[in-house]
Amino acid sequence: MTLGEHHFSEPGYRLTASEFIKQVADAWGDRDLCVIEQDALTFEQAQAQSTEFAKALLASGVRAGTHVGLLAPNGGNWIVAWLAASRIGAVVVLLNTYYKPRELNWVLEHSDVEVLLTVDSHLGNNYVERLESIVEGLDEATAGQIDVASHPALRSVWMWGDQIPSWAGRVDDLIASARETSDAQLLAAENAVAPSDPMIVMYSSGSTGNPKGVVHSHAGVIGHPYNLLQFLDRQAGEVVYTPMPLFWVGGITYVLIASMHAGTTIIFEHQFEPEATLKLIERHRVNHVVGWPHMAKALVEHPSAQHRDLSSVRSGSIEEFLPEHIRIDDPEMRPNALGMTESLGPHSIEVMGGELPPTKRGSFGRSVPGVQHRIVDPVSGAELPLGEMGEIHIKGYSLMLGLLKTDPHDVFTADGWLPTGDAGYLDADGHLYFKGRMGDQIKSSGMNITPREVEIVLEEQDEVMDSYVMGVPSAQRGQDVAAAVVLRPGESCEPTELQARVKHELSSYKVPRHIAVFDSPGELPWLDSGKIDLTELGRLLEERFGS
Template sequence: MTDRPLSIISGPPLSEEEGLGALTLGGWLRDVTERFGPREALVLHEAGGAIRWTYDDLWDQANAVARSLLACGAGKGTRVGVLMTNRPEFLSAVFGAALAGCVATTLSTFSTAAELEHLLQSAGCSVLLLERHVLKKDFAEMVTALEPSIASAEPGGLAAPKFPFLRHIAAVGGGEGAIEDWQTFLARGQAVSHDLVTATAAAVTPADHGVLFFSSGSTAKPKGILSAHRGVTLQLWRWRRYYAAGDDVRIWSANGFFWSGNFGMAIGGALSGGGALVLQPTFQAEEALALMQAEKATMAVAWPHQWAQLEAASNWNDVDLSALKYVDARTPLGRHPTVKTTWREPMAAYGNTETFTISAIYPSGTSDKEIAGSSGKPQPGGVFKIVDPLTGVIVPMGERGEIAVKGPTLMLGYIGTPLDETLDAEGFFRTGDGGYVDQAGRLYWEGRLNDIIKTGGANVSPIEIDTILKQCPGVKVTQTVGVPHDTLGELVVACIVPHAGATLDEERVRAFAKEELASYKVPRRVLFFTEEEVQLTGSAKIKTADLKASVVKRLELEA
């Protein structure tokens, strides 16, 4: 027994939080439009010129989508898939779905055909709004290949056993068969009154289902994470406070809004305070720098591997980035010769998709002394406890264990999984992350307790990768691991024992993986081992720690 206090820390009461507005997505958009209506909300450069929307334009476009969804028969709780990059229609689709009482279901444009099939079947979308052409992918062709009846069905008349709830598909970039082009879809709503949209939006409560995002976890397939309107909008309002930035924020980002962190950081950070989004649908370093210069971006939201690519871009020494104000001097952009900055990025933070991004943080401007190397303090209404990973018992203050969290942004649950199988008896979500708390109320995150790989800002499941690689001809044993990397956080490495006599090389295995896996999940390196080199436990499982050490040694020898 010990007399030390237990490892439980809490944020201030939610009722005391300042700077909040409406706590539904439709209400949030109405609030920011009323405050900043004629100001520029977003800009997208594409062939033919730049698209610029004011807050008023975004409101009008979101209402147009809402009217069309209602015309399609969508109602409260209807799931609307949004398969798009960072473009204006992504925002009008998500907020239009909210205004119509629907649940915006964001789908990654990195998805392969197999991954998209899983997402659509799991989500049970009734409407799918997609961007047809993304790099070399044609998502209209992809969904039609998954369900051939889409090619012959009439728009609105889809009845496909593979996707039994799916009735309507519309595409930015042109449609065919059951897939309507975007303007035809919007024309559906012209007969629906604005008053009906006003009524549907007013019928939505902060406790209602708001969004469905997907995140890879400890299983082989991405998990659907359902969040209430309140959880999402709290974070949208909070990012303005986290950044401690003014209304001159113009945020460049190419990171997909279909991931919760990018959604909250960029959309909330820019639009909650009257700023603007400089949109780049897919990341390309030279283009990104040119966009920042042309649009006088004042902030950049990027992951570490993108920082390195920006610094290595061919036009790095030629661009004028002097407008950048809210960039940290510790980043490459902050060190650019044209940039003068004293702003500090709020790097002391912790969060999960299950809490719709941040649950502990210190905002920009906090001193290093106060941060003390921590991951921040709980946000209003939030509670953390540190538990023994095996027993679930709360450990004494300062002891290491598993981080568990609950609070007003906590998910409503994983789709298809009973809530009592996800939360403990006290309503806490056990994160699978290790760490501890101190008596000053600070949280310290120390990494994953399981083997999830965090690479380039995304979570990658080794189980998912190994499930695919086991199907590669010539592969006898495969174990994917993550090892430390300067810019990616962790490098995804597949460790393979080939069958006797098999002819395998690194590029052949990577090419096989690319057929089934999103690009960020494809192993950056493939290393080959003999069975003697792979240490097994008594239950015939590979000793991951020993394997990681071997990988690190090999990579060091190659360097």
């Protein structure tokens, strides 16, 4: 295909949550914004319901800058709550429904959540019990008057569901208080919000073990997906299916907000299950399937796939699921993008659909208009010439405001660039070629895992002296989490037992799929310097567990 030029594009209105929902509601009216099972939310309903919810939050004392935690699965409730809090200038902390107690505890405390909006349970996760186990004294607290030493910022919890404890209130009861706030008061609160104000905090795996809170503005969150539409093939009235959680960057920007701009309907489901997903895609005549590569094999090879009418699908991120006549079998010839939470998703991209020119094999596209790239020597900090490999730095309108509770000088360079930790190079035409992580972060099924976070949990086990966590190649998931564990003298423990314990502490996708147990450090490869030979250990784990 011929690669054309693209220019920065933005909506012609003030980039705040209140203006955004008003504009898309006016444009798309009673069209479905999202559907999950029998429940649908139209654009008009999203506007009306978020108006009432915003008034209720104001009546409860939420103000600009209040940190509001949102712990809920994909669906209309999530969208309305996010819009409502954002409209009045509150900062919405997007909480991961996969979090186990340890992770949820750390993020709630780190993010200074004052008001928590949560479901009572989801997919077997009991959040009432989970919160009581991490917030000391919560079970004795009074709804709306929480005051506990472990989480000093937390004041109130509002829940969706049937099992509401005495220390929480019902979201429906909260919304009923909307009548206490006038239209004029809501409008004043909305008008006080600036496009540059923080809108959301998303947590992404950190290099030191704990997740990092990435803060993004209204202008970035609303404007970046609009600018990306010129590279996507979404038309008003079409249908998008995704399993991507809205609390991660791909879900909220690449799917939700881009689809709201375009006027497309999003189909959610509570849980990905190949047969049920195939039925869903057929029933809703889905046009775009946006998910992770590991889904492809499960969908394509499911026995029911050949009996489903999937002719409506015409684009998406899962190549094997596309119609055969537009499929590009060689992965390096497919248009691609490179992104991260800190840049609100893609910072380089190429138009989706069509095959790359042979001279651009392996390209991850060019800079998104409004974004700049440079390649830097990671040791000297000097900018490198075209064609030379180094660390990718980015700069531009979609870049985060910063990391929560982190000095900007520890995040950005003095001249405002963000070192990404990714390795690559630029060619003379501005195409970016990504060659891997500078560090050791694992990416499995599209999810980022920090090895040290897993190692800490393994090393807390009584039998374990040391652990080394790495990624090994996986044909299905890109990488699998693998661990080499050294036991204390005289101890014994099976890999399955260690996996079961870790599963109680960390999200399921972080649990090592493979564990190699060693009785002594001497069984590991060592360097002459007296350090573990991590390169050789990685090779051994890959040889043993890679696929």
